[in-house]
Amino acid sequence: MTSLNDTSSALSLLKTRKSASVKTMGAPGPTAQQLQTILDIAVRVPDHGKLAPWRFVLFEGEARGKFGDVLKTRWQTLHPEHGADSLEFQRNLFLRAPTVIVVVSKAAPHVKIPEWEQLLSAGALTQNMLLAAAALGIGAQWNTDWIAYDQEIAKAMGLSETEKVVGIVYFGTPQAPLEDRPRPDPQTLVTRWHG
Secondary structure, X not given: OOOOOOOOOHHHHHHHOOOOXXXXXXXXXXXXXXXXXXXXXXXXXXXXXXXXXXXXEEEEOHHHHHHHHHHHHHHHHHOOOOOHHHHHHHHOHXXXXXXXXXXXXXXXXXXXXXXXXXXXXXXXHHHHHHHHHHHOOOEEEEEOOHHHHOHHHHHHOOOOOOOEEEEEEEEEEEOOOOOOOOOOOHHHHOOOOOO
């Protein structure tokens, strides 16, 4: 197995976390117990009002291929000029990793909690999934792609008209070393307020 992130301590993990590219992801995916751990950790996020304004749609096994047929059909409707290679690529999007979780925001108007805060909670939940996977030695990548913004695909996933896709998280075993990317110097992003 390819070395993932430094898990020698919590701080080391946070300082070195990298995404695994879905382009080089393979089996195995998380076990049932690991998946439960990822979800347990995911929901330990700030959640003003205890609304739990998010949920998950899980794709494993044959469900990934069946949903791929939905993606292919929708892509063909949207892009009738595209050929067989493009259609097959779309059909295989969820087959690139053994486990795919779509994170869904259920943010809704509330008398006290702004929808913006509810959406931020869903983003934090998604980041927790990535951190949990890294701590378990599982590769993970958070994507969106066109799938996240298409209403017909949302309906096919069982989303209501008010729900939105926050991210599509792919889980598996990296088949190549994880590559780091340049990170900004946080000191260049700090403004010190002096009154």
